[in-house]
Amino acid sequence: xxxxxxxxxxxAHPATADELAVSVAGLKRRYGQxxxxxGLNLRIARGEFVALLGESGCGKTTLLRALAGxxxxxxxxxxGPAQPAVVxxxxxxxxxxxxxxxxxxxxxxxxxxxLAQAALEEVGLGDRLxxxxxxxxxxxxxxxxxxxALVREPRLLLLDEPFAALDALTRIxxxxxxxxxxxxxxxxxLLVTHDVDEAIVLADRxxxxxxxxxxxxxxVAPEAAHDRSHPAAQALRAQLLAELGVVAAQxx
Amino acid sequence: MSEAVNHFPLPAAGADSASAAxxxxxxxxxxxxxxxxxxxxxxxxxxxxxxxxxxxxxxxxSPQVLPAPSKVLQxxxxxxxxxxxxxxxxxxLLRAAAGFAIGGSIGFVLGTLVGFSRLAEALVDxxxxxxxxxxxxxxxxxxxxWFGVGEGGKVFLVSLGVLFPIYINTVLGIRQVDPKLLExxxxxxxxxxxxxxxxxxxxxxxxxxxxxRYALAxxxxxxxxxxxxxxxxxxxxxxxxxxxxxxxxxxVLTIVIYAGxxxxxxxxxxxxxxxxxxxxxxxxxxxK
Numbered sequence: 399x400x401x402x403x404x405x406x407x408x409x410a411h412p413a414t415a416d417e418l419a420v421s422v423a424g425l426k427r428r429y430g431q432x433x434x435x436x437g438l439n440l441r442i443a444r445g446e447f448v449a450l451l452g453e454s455g456c457g458k459t460t461l462l463r464a465l466a467g468x469x470x471x472x473x474x475x476x477x478g479p480a481q482p483a484v485v486x487x488x489x490x491x492x493x494x495x496x497x498x499x500x501x502x503x504x505x506x507x508x509x510x511x512x513l514a515q516a517a518l519e520e521v522g523l524g525d526r527l528x529x530x531x532x533x534x535x536x537x538x539x540x541x542x543x544x545x546x547a548l549v550r551e552p553r554l555l556l557l558d559e560p561f562a563a564l565d566a567l568t569r570i571x572x573x574x575x576x577x578x579x580x581x582x583x584x585x586x587x588l589l590v591t592h593d594v595d596e597a598i599v600l601a602d603r604x605x606x607x608x609x610x611x612x613x614x615x616x617x618v619a620p621e622a623a624h625d626r627s628h629p630a631a632q633a634l635r636a637q638l639l640a641e642l643g644v645v646a647a648q649x650x
Numbered sequence: 651m652s653e654a655v656n657h658f659p660l661p662a663a664g665a666d667s668a669s670a671a672x673x674x675x676x677x678x679x680x681x682x683x684x685x686x687x688x689x690x691x692x693x694x695x696x697x698x699x700x701x702x703x704x705x706x707x708x709x710x711x712s713p714q715v716l717p718a719p720s721k722v723l724q725x726x727x728x729x730x731x732x733x734x735x736x737x738x739x740x741x742x743l744l745r746a747a748a749g750f751a752i753g754g755s756i757g758f759v760l761g762t763l764v765g766f767s768r769l770a771e772a773l774v775d776x777x778x779x780x781x782x783x784x785x786x787x788x789x790x791x792x793x794x795x796w797f798g799v800g801e802g803g804k805v806f807l808v809s810l811g812v813l814f815p816i817y818i819n820t821v822l823g824i825r826q827v828d829p830k831l832l833e834x835x836x837x838x839x840x841x842x843x844x845x846x847x848x849x850x851x852x853x854x855x856x857x858x859x860x861x862x863r864y865a866l867a868x869x870x871x872x873x874x875x876x877x878x879x880x881x882x883x884x885x886x887x888x889x890x891x892x893x894x895x896x897x898x899x900x901x902v903l904t905i906v907i908y909a910g911x912x913x914x915x916x917x918x919x920x921x922x923x924x925x926x927x928x929x930x931x932x933x934x935x936x937x938k
Contacts, residue, residue: 466837467836467837468833468836468837480839481837481838481839482837483837484834484837486830486834488830490830490831490833490834492831492834492848492849492852493929493930494852494853494855494927494929494930495848495852495929496929503834503835503838503840503848504838504840504844530928530929531929532929532931
């Protein structure tokens with residue numbers, strides 16, 4: 399269905415000021431007495447795909463929600479678009495709107511419909527414009543959510559474990575689709591995930607988060623991303639799993 | 651998923667069970683098909699009607715007690731010819747519509763405010779719940795003192811009966827809107843008004859429509875009572891006049907008309923649900 403024609407995704411993008419998708423400096427976030435994020439710094443360039451790994455409760459989702467503007471911050475600053483696009487773990491489609499109105503949500507109908515049509519065609523659902531969300535499979539619904547996120551050509555795209563609920567085969571197809579879409583639209587991307595392999599396949603750069611701060615920042619070699627059995631991929635995988643507190647031998 | 655809240659112990663509308671088409675059960679070759687079950691479900695009341703007609707004609711049922719269906723039909727035609735039936739029907743429909751519009755609007759607006767705002771809830775909700783605890787028909791003597799036998803009292807009573815089911819189902823519907831969709835609306839940068847129009851009200855609609863359907867039944871109940879007590883026009887006054895002269899056929903006719911209007915209004919409400927909730931798996935037209 400979607401061909402893999404993406405050779406340029408690992409091109410390095412030097413982050414000049416206007417090429418930045420988002421810049422975070424000294425971010426703090428507390429829930430009551432508990433500090434969840436403490437002095438976090440992060441820069442994502444346009445066209446750069448950054449994956450964020452970390453154990454549950456390390457503050458990954460808190461960071462994403464702060465970047466999305468869903469939660470207030472308690473210190474530091476975020477310089478980025480006021481309205482980044484977000485794809486959540488669940489598709490969050492509006493059940494009473496046909497697909498095209500889901501995609502064009504927030505745009506006026508006259509301008510939105512052709513844009514929605516183009517976006518749905520991009521994700522392979524161009525013939526389902528007037529269908530209801532309830533008639534979609536999980537993978538299709540998540541593709542609509544992607545179309546909705548990209549239709550506004552965001553400078554920053556936040557992905558909150560968007561493939562976690564999909565079956566393995568669908569997830570592989572989604573990875574291919576996402577690479578294809580991002581090569582075309584080139585937003586800066588922050589993907590929050592638990593899946594080390596997913597991070598290696600998709601990301602240019604992988605951050606490991608621990609106790610509210612970035613503990614490590616690794617660049618993914620192109621050969622590791624293209625071939626998961628490549629020694630570089632295996633070494634990276636073992637390194638990341640060790641940092642996440644999983645012994646590689648157990649996980650393999 | 652809508653949860654209709656029933657505020658008054660009315661019996662469920664009989665139309666529901668009758669029109670729900672039975673599922674085909676292919677388990678045993680001997681069982682009746684859906685089509686024959688449907689046929690039987692309509693034949694049974696028809697047989698009852700014919701038996702009623704036969705018994706009346708044979709003189710077993712006195713016309714004073716229960717006139718034959720054919721006699722009731724004849725009476726209906728006569729009354730239409732005299733011009734009385736349609737004007738009375740019009741008067742009743744007008745009252746019901748006015749009361750429904752007034753009570754429904756107040757209920758919807760209050761329900762929307764309370765659904766959105768904790769402050770509005772603190773201001774309004776307890777008082778509304780207290781008034782709701784009063785069976786609205788108990789206010790009838792007071793209504794007659796206030797309004798006399800004019801139109802105002804009847805419209806007021808219908809409004810009062812309609813207000814609560816609409817109010818409660820609107821509040822409930824708004825509270826039940828998926829918070830994840832509200833969050834989506836926020837990250838998409840929707841204005842408050844767009845959020846309400848695109849996410850909150852459509853999300854509350856199944857519950858609101860359940861309230862509307864229930865309120866329609868209440869509206870008729872209120873109207874029957876109000877017109878029976880005090881009215882010079884309307885189906886209820888027709889029945890009361892007939893009682894004076896022991897015209898059982900006219901009384902039966904008015905009962906049939908009330909029932910017919912109930913069935914029709916329920917049908918309209920169900921049509922609305924099917925049209926407006928086409929996206930909803932529980933309401934979607936079959937075969938989609």
